[in-house]
Each structure stands twice: as structure tokens, then as C-alpha cells.
Amino acid sequence: MSETPLTPRAGEQNALLRFLDSDILYSFRQSKLTMLAAAVTASYFLIALFSPWIAPQNPFDLAGLNLLDSLTPPSWHPDGVPEFPLGTDDQGRDMLSAIMYGSRISLAVGFASVAFAATLGISLGLISGYVGGAVDTVIMRIADIQLTFPSILIALLIDGTVSGLLPSVAREDTAFWVLTFSIGLSFWVQYARTVRSSVLVEKDREYVQAARLIGLKPLTIMARHVLPNVLGPVLVIATINLALAVITEATLSFLGVGIPVTQPSLGTLIRIGNNFLFSGEWWITIFPGVALAILVLSVNLLGDWLRDALNPKLR
Amino acid sequence: MLAFMIRRLLQSILVMFVVALIAFLLFRFVGDPVNQMVGIETSVEEREALRERLGLNDPVLTQFVRFIAGAAQFEFGISYQFKRPVAQMISERFPATLELSIMSAIFALLVGIPMGVYTGLKRDAWLSKIFLTVSLVGISLPTFLIGILLIFLFAVQLQVLPSFGRGEVVKLGFWSTGLLTTSGLKALILPSITLGLFQMTLIMRLVRSEMLEVMRTDFIKFARARGLSRRAINFGHALKNTMIPVLTITGLQLGTVIAFAIITETVFSWPGMGLLFLQAVQNVDIPIMAAYLMLIGFLFVLINLIVDLLYVMVDPRIRVDSKQAL
Numbered sequence: 048m049s050e051t052p053l054t055p056r057a058g059e060q061n062a063l064l065r066f067l068d069s070d071i072l073y074s075f076r077q078s079k080l081t082m083l084a085a086a087v088t089a090s091y092f093l094i095a096l097f098s099p100w101i102a103p104q105n106p107f108d109l110a111g112l113n114l115l116d117s118l119t120p121p122s123w124h125p126d127g128v129p130e131f132p133l134g135t136d137d138q139g140r141d142m143l144s145a146i147m148y149g150s151r152i153s154l155a156v157g158f159a160s161v162a163f164a165a166t167l168g169i170s171l172g173l174i175s176g177y178v179g180g181a182v183d184t185v186i187m188r189i190a191d192i193q194l195t196f197p198s199i200l201i202a203l204l205i206d207g208t209v210s211g212l213l214p215s216v217a218r219e220d221t222a223f224w225v226l227t228f229s230i231g232l233s234f235w236v237q238y239a240r241t242v243r244s245s246v247l248v249e250k251d252r253e254y255v256q257a258a259r260l261i262g263l264k265p266l267t268i269m270a271r272h273v274l275p276n277v278l279g280p281v282l283v284i285a286t287i288n289l290a291l292a293v294i295t296e297a298t299l300s301f302l303g304v305g306i307p308v309t310q311p312s313l314g315t316l317i318r319i320g321n322n323f324l325f326s327g328e329w330w331i332t333i334f335p336g337v338a339l340a341i342l343v344l345s346v347n348l349l350g351d352w353l354r355d356a357l358n359p360k361l362r
Numbered sequence: 363m364l365a366f367m368i369r370r371l372l373q374s375i376l377v378m379f380v381v382a383l384i385a386f387l388l389f390r391f392v393g394d395p396v397n398q399m400v401g402i403e404t405s406v407e408e409r410e411a412l413r414e415r416l417g418l419n420d421p422v423l424t425q426f427v428r429f430i431a432g433a434a435q436f437e438f439g440i441s442y443q444f445k446r447p448v449a450q451m452i453s454e455r456f457p458a459t460l461e462l463s464i465m466s467a468i469f470a471l472l473v474g475i476p477m478g479v480y481t482g483l484k485r486d487a488w489l490s491k492i493f494l495t496v497s498l499v500g501i502s503l504p505t506f507l508i509g510i511l512l513i514f515l516f517a518v519q520l521q522v523l524p525s526f527g528r529g530e531v532v533k534l535g536f537w538s539t540g541l542l543t544t545s546g547l548k549a550l551i552l553p554s555i556t557l558g559l560f561q562m563t564l565i566m567r568l569v570r571s572e573m574l575e576v577m578r579t580d581f582i583k584f585a586r587a588r589g590l591s592r593r594a595i596n597f598g599h600a601l602k603n604t605m606i607p608v609l610t611i612t613g614l615q616l617g618t619v620i621a622f623a624i625i626t627e628t629v630f631s632w633p634g635m636g637l638l639f640l641q642a643v644q645n646v647d648i649p650i651m652a653a654y655l656m657l658i659g660f661l662f663v664l665i666n667l668i669v670d671l672l673y674v675m676v677d678p679r680i681r682v683d684s685k686q687a688l
Binding site (some may be wrong): 317331332 | 376377380389392415497498499501502503504505506507511513514518525617618621622624625628640642643644646648651655658659662663
């Protein structure tokens with residue numbers, strides 16, 4: 048693990064040099080599939096980030112839509128036009144632009160919920176491992192109980208309950224945050240367990256004992272000495288979790304309890320398009336579906352590679 | 363052994379207690395039950411009378427005890443949305459979900475194990491690489507997308523299989539089954555594949571990695587040295603040793619299958635419990651949500667308990683470990 052660029056206290060210049068020379072970069076260069084996955088993931092991120100500027104059309108601006116354009120097939124179809132490469136939906140919305148904006152929302156929910164889950168899980172894991180005793184027992188029992196149920200069910204339940212508590216007018220505006228909260232809350236256990244077990248190992252090492260002896264506060268020891276040692280596995284979990292979070296978001300949105308139709312994510316787009324599947328307008332649902340599948344597949348491939356690259360046993 | 367079983371049982375009861383508490387809190391505090399049951403024109407006095415009659419003015423603890431007593435008799439009140447007893451609605455829909463889950467588990471085992479054995483034995487064959495790529499795609503694709511793609515291919519383009527409903531069902535007492543008619547069986551195919559695909563890839567990868575592990579062990583080398591046939595080694599010794607983890611995972615996954623049935627049932631308009639639950643979430647129909655939560659919680663705890671106990675019986679090493687843990 049010391050070879051990774053994750054040790055924060057090494058000098059900036061030094062860290063860069065070490066990164067260029069590291070096994071990780073080597074194994075990255077060795078695998079063409081990983082490089083492809085990284086390139087695809089990066090382009091998704093860029094598209095998501097800059098979609099308001101690069102998308103051909105703003106799909107949310109109802110004034111810019113023309114109903115006469117509705118249900119246009121993709122451009123290679125005899126009835127298609129080059130203006131809409133992937134066709135349009137029932138409101139004359141350009142599918143390509145809708146997918147770009149949709150990826151933006153899907154990824155935003157994904158990142159936000161992973162960040163939330165990681166923060167919560169890491170904190171609880173550190174506390175649980177370092178403090179021990181009754182605190183540890185309570186946190187880990189809650190984790191056990193939560194682990195009994197699949198995360199998608201938990202996210203669905205939290206989402207349903209929170210929406211039930213909110214007045215129906217507020218639901219549309221808060222959907223993004225409710226969804227992030229539900230997905231994040233359903234994923235924290237893995238981080239907490241990983242961090243806790245690493246903390247239990249690191250806690251009794253000499254360097255931590257030394258830090259304790261010179262009178263550092265527990266918080267400082269945790270943040271500066273224990274945390275850097277557990278970041279590797281956490282990074283792997285976070286990458287794989289991002290794919291899972293995007294899937295969960297899409298699933299909940301598809302089920303109609305996630306992102307509302309006014310600001311569609313990829314899952315919402317698939318849900319809308321599903322109504323047209325039988326009338327022949329397959330492109331409204333298949334293209335967002337393919338976009339989602341490629342995104343999740345690339346992130347998963349990256350996560351798999353990262354897990355193997357950071358695992359010294361497999362080298 | 364006995365101590366372990368008792369400990370495990372107590373843990374299960376604790377989990378069930380927590381689930382019941384959450385279900386009760388949902389039931390009691392998310393939305394007002396009385397508001398949901400009466401119309402707008404009901405007077406305040408009438409509401410208060412109903413509140414008293416339903417026992418909503420009793421201490422919360424008394425209500426909780428009553429809720430648990432009700433749940434133990436499978437009594438969860440009346441659905442806000444359908445104005446019918448929840449227990450009755452769920453038991454009507456239970457057979458559909460169970461048949462779907464079992465069929466998908468059978469599909470996952472029958473396809474996943476042979477694929478896993480093949481990829482484990484012939485690591486570098488091109489077919490293995492195809493299987494592994496397919497499994498990666500299977501893990502990456504969300505369940506609902508697989509369902510939509512299957513519908514698009516087999517129901518819209520080829521028009522050979524139905525895309526929604528259970529087809530014709532036959533009533534056997536309280537149980538309604540789709541397994542006895544052709545249309546019922548046909549209707550099962552796409553949903554079962556959709557639901558089982560993820561488990562299938564999981565089982566395949568598990569069998570593969572277990573096979574790779576087992577083939578390296580000394581007893582396989584020794585079996586080879588004894589001159590046993592390849593077949594006897596591969597299936598009699600290696601595969602047999604991979605079966606314990608595979609059965610454990612399949613057992614544990616049964617709960618996940620039931621949860622994922624929510625998605626599959628929505629895609630295929632399958633009239634099961636999952637669809638009922640989803641409609642309840644969309645309409646904040648708390649009695650159904652609470653009942654489903656209790657039922658699923660019970661199933662999960664039961665499955666976990668059985669798997670754990672079986673494991674202890676099968677693998678004597680755990681017995682020793684559990685003594686130290688006590």
C-alpha cells in the first residue's frame with residue numbers, strides 16, 4: 048500500500064514521481080480494457096459536467112421544443128433527420144440532449160450518495176474500531192441488521208417513508224436530496240465494516256502507540272495516522288459503489304419513486320420510453336438504457352481493476 | 363452447539379423486534395391513520411370517536427404490543443387505498459411471487475453451475491472468456507433494463523412470449539398456480555430469466571473461483587496421482603467441495619430474489635407482492651408497507667437462521683470457533 052499515491056504526507060513532487068513509477072500505473076497500462084473503461088468513464092464525466100454547453104438542445108426549455116418534431120426516429124432511419132441523431136421523444140425532445148442531461152443527474156445522485164455513504168461509514172467505522180466497547184457493539188449490530196436486507200429494498204423503504212413525511216407539493220423539489228439520502232443510507236455498512244477492521248489492526252501497531260504516547264488526541268491519531276491506511280480499500284468500495292448507486296438511482300426512478308419527470312435522469316427517461324416500446328418507438332427507451340449500461344459497465348470495470356491493482360496478494 | 367443455537371435465535375428475535383418497531387413507527391407516525399380512513403366531511407367528534415375506537419389514544423407502548431400481537435396473527439388492518447384487509451391482499455398475491463422466485467432460482471442454478479464448472483476447468487478456452495464477459499454484462503445491467511431488453515426482443519420484435527401478467531392460472535384451494543397451463547408457463551419464462559440472471563452470474567463466478575481454488579489443493583493432486591478418472595476428480599471431488607458455499611449463497615440470495623421481485627414484477631406487470639408493495643410506496647399506503655416489511659423481515663431472518671444452523675451442522679470447524687466467540 049505504501050506504493051500508492053494515497054499517502055498524503057509525502058511531498059507533492061515526490062508523490063507525482065512515485066505515482067509515475069508505481070505498480071498501479073503499470074498495471075493500468077498493461078490492461079487495454081481498463082484503459083478503455085477509464086476513457087469511457089472520463090468522457091461520461093465530461094459530458095455530464097458540461098452538458099448545458101455541449102448538448103445540441105436544452106431538453107428542459109419547453110419553448111425550444113417543437114411538437115411537430117415529436118417521435119422522430121434516429122437519423123439513420125428513413126424517416127429520421129440529421130438534426131436529431133438519436134431521434135426525439137413524444138414532446139419533440141432531442142434524445143441525445145436528454146441523455147446528456149440525464150447522465151448529469153444520474154451521476155450527480157451517484158456521487159452525492161457515495162460521498163454521503165462514505166463519510167457516514169468511515170466516521171462510524173473509525174469510531175466503532177477506535178472506541179470499542181458498547182459503542183462498537185451498537186454500531187455493528189445496526190450494521191448487521193441492515194446487512195440482512197438488500198440495499199435496494201432499504202433505499203426504497205427510506206425513500207417511500209421520507210416522501211410520505213413530506214407534503215406532496217415539496218416532493219418534486221426535494222426528490223434529488225431524498226434519493227441521495229436514501230441511497231447513501233443504504234450503502235454505509237460496507238465502509239464502516241472495512242474501516243473498522245482496518246482500525247482494529249492498526250490500533251495496536253507501534254506507530255499508533257507512539258502517537259498516543261506523545262500525547263496526540265484520538266481525533267488527530269484517527270485522521271492522520273489510521274485513516275490514510277484504510278483509504279485503499281475504501282477507494283475500491285467507493286468506485287464499485289458508484290456503479291451500484293447509479294443503478295439504484297435508475298431503478299428507483301424507473302419504478303417511479305425517484306427523480307421526477309420534469310428533470311429526468313437516465314432511469315426516468317427509460318421509464319418514460321417504456322410506454323412507447325409497444326407502439327414501435329423503441330429508441331426512446333433503448334438509447335437511455337444503452338447509455339446507462341455502458342456507464343455502469345465502465346465504472347464496474349474500473350472498480351474491478353482497482354481492486355486487483357491495490358491487492359498486493361494478487362501481484 | 364446448543365448455546366450457539368440459542369444465541370443465534372436470540373439475535374434473530376432482536377432483528378425481528380427492530381423490524382417490528384420500524385414497521386410500527388411507520389404505521390403510527392407517517393401520515394394519520396384516521397385521516398386516511400374517513401372523508402373530508404367527517405366531523406371532529408366522529409374522528410375523535412374513531413380514534414378512541416381504534417385505540418390510537420392508548421399509550422404508545424400498549425399500541426406497540428397490540429401491533430405485535432396483530433402481526434403474530436398476520437393481522438395488519440385495512441389498506442388505505444383499496445379499503446380491504448391487508449392480510450387477505452397479500453395472501454392472494456403471495457403464490458405469484460413465490461412461483462416466480464423459485465423458477466428463477468432453478469434457472470440460476472441449472473445454468474450457473476455448469477457455466478461455472480466449465481470456466482473453472484478450462485480457464486483459457488474462448489468459450490470461458492465469452493461466459494465471463496457475459497457475466498460481467500449481467501452484473502452491470504440493472505434488472506429492469508434486462509427485463510425491458512427481453513421484452514423488446516421476445517415480445518415486441520419476435521412476438522413469441524407474453525410481456526405481462528401470469529397467463530391462465532389454476533386455483534388449487536387457496537393457491538393459484540400458473541405452472542399447470544401453457545400460457546402460465548410461457549408467461550413465467552421472461553420474468554424468471556430477468557430475475558434469475560443476476561443470481562446466475564453470481565453462482566457462476568462463485569463456482570468458478572471455488573473450482574480454481576479446489577483444483578490447486580493437495581487432495582486433488584493426490585486423486586490425480588491415484589489415477590482416478592478426470593470425470594471422478596472434476597465432479598466427484600472438486601465440484602462436491604464447492605457445493606457448500608454455493609448452497610449457502612443461493613439460500614441467502616433467496617431473500618434478495620424476493621426483494622428484486624419488486625422490480626421484475628413492475629416491469630412485467632406480474633400480480634405479486636412486490637407490485638403491491640411498490641404501489642403502496644407510491645401511494646403511501648402504510649398498512650401494506652408495514653405488512654410487507656414484517657413479512658420480508660421474517661423471511662430474511664428465517665432464511666439466515668436456517669442457513670447458519672445448517673452451516674454449523676455441515677462444517678464442524680465453525681462449532682469450535684463459535685465456542686471461542688461465546
